[in-house]
Amino acid sequence: MKIEPLFFGDRWANTYLLTDENGVSAIVDPGAPTPRLLEAVRGKDLRWILITHGHFDHIMGVAGLKKATGAPVLIHRDDAPMAGDASLSLASEFLGLRQDCFVPDRLLTDGEALGFGGLRVLHTPGHSPGSVCFVGDGFLLSGDTLFSGGIGRTDFPGSDPEQMRSSLRRLVSLPGDYTVWPGHGGATTLEHERSGNYYIGMLLKNDGLC
Numbered sequence: 001m002k003i004e005p006l007f008f009g010d011r012w013a014n015t016y017l018l019t020d021e022n023g024v025s026a027i028v029d030p031g032a033p034t035p036r037l038l039e040a041v042r043g044k045d046l047r048w049i050l051i052t053h054g055h056f057d058h059i060m061g062v063a064g065l066k067k068a069t070g071a072p073v074l075i076h077r078d079d080a081p082m083a084g085d086a087s088l089s090l091a092s093e094f095l096g097l098r099q100d101c102f103v104p105d106r107l108l109t110d111g112e113a114l115g116f117g118g119l120r121v122l123h124t125p126g127h128s129p130g131s132v133c134f135v136g137d138g139f140l141l142s143g144d145t146l147f148s149g150g151i152g153r154t155d156f157p158g159s160d161p162e163q164m165r166s167s168l169r170r171l172v173s174l175p176g177d178y179t180v181w182p183g184h185g186g187a188t189t190l191e192h193e194r195s196g197n198y199y200i201g202m203l204l205k206n207d208g209l210c
Contacts, residue, residue: 027040080130
C-alpha cells in the first residue's frame with residue numbers, strides 16, 4: 001500500500017491518500033475544503049472516502065470531494081450524526097462557519113474488513129464516540145486517538161477519558177510493530193509510542209505492565 005500524506009494547513013487534520021497495488025485509491029480524513037484536495041485526487045481511481053472520526057477538521061472537505069468524485073463515504077455509526085450537524089462536529093464552535101453537510105454511504109463497525117488493501121476497522125472511542133483506527137499490513141491510521149508523543153483530547157462533548165484508556169490498551173496490545181499515521185503531526189511507530197509516549201507509559205504503569 002502506498003500512503004501519501006497530504007497537508008493543508010495547521011487548522012486541518014492530516015489527510016492521507018492511499019493507493020493499492022491495483023491502482024485503486026482512498027482518501028482518509030479530507031478535512032480541508034480547498035482546491036488542493038481535488039488536485040490531489042485528479043486522475044486517481046478514487047473509490048473510498050474514509051473518516052477516522054467526525055470532528056470538523058477531518059470532514060470539511062468531504063462534501064466537495066464526494067460531489068466531485070462520487071466516492072462513497074465511510075464513517076463509524078456513532079459519529080455519523082456529525083456529518084449533518086455543525087454543532088456536533090464542533091465546526092460552529094471552533095470556526096463559526098456553516099458546514100457543508102453530507103450523507104454517509106456506509107456505517108462502520110468494529111472489526112469489519114473494508115475490502116480495500118486489507119484494511120480493517122478498529123473502534124477506538126474516547127476522543128469521540130465513533131473514533132476508529134484503520135489497520136493495515138504494518139501500518140495504522142490512528143486519527144486523533146494516538147499521536148507521536150501524545151493522545152487525542154478527551155474534554156470535548158462526547159469524549160470519554162475511560163474509553164480513551166481502553167482504546168489505548170487495544171492499540172498497545174496489537175502484536176508486533178506498526179507505522180502510525182496520526183490525525184495531526186508526524187508519523188511514528190507503535191513500538192516507539194509503547195516505550196516513549198508519556199500517556200501510554202502511565203497507562204501501562206497503572207495496569208502493572210511496566
